[in-house]
Amino acid sequence: MSEFKRIPPEQAQALREQGAVVVDIRDPQTYAALHIAGSTHLDNHSISEFIRNADLDAPLVVVCYHGNSSQNAAAYLTSQGFSDVYSMDGGFELWRxxxxxETAEGSAE
Structure with missing residues (x-):
């Protein structure tokens, strides 16, 4: 089983430019206020469907507030079969x- 990797925002941006999926696990209100452009909001209600529909081999970058919670989420996604998972150090606060x-406003879909 592979493990996730911790990366800085610069590497996350490079992966994003290459088509990596960026998921944001912050609360819906905070995500709606401002998030990484093109990212997907994930929470306990949407994660099962996300996993079912995802390409498990596509690069996946997990973002939270400061880079702590994203490590747990990245470990979980790795355990669910994702093979190329990253946790962004510094979280959205460092990204912005x-x-x-490279940020956008609007609620989760």
């Missing part, structure tokens, strides 16, 4: 200061 133009 590093890439302010």
């Amino acid at each position: 200061t590093t890439y302010p133009a």
Whole structure:
């Protein structure tokens, strides 16, 4: 079984530009206020469907507030069969200061 890798925002951005899936596990209200452009909101209600429909071999970057909770979520997704999982160190808080133009507003779909 593979393990997830911890990466800085710069590496997450490079993966994102190459088509990696970015998932945000922060609460829905915070996600709606501001999130990484093109990211998908995941919570306990949507994760099962996400796993069922996902390409388990596609690169997957997990984002939370500061990079702590995303490690647990990345470990869980790895245990569910994802083979290329990353937890972004610094979380969305570091992302928004590093890439302010790469954020978007709006609620989860």
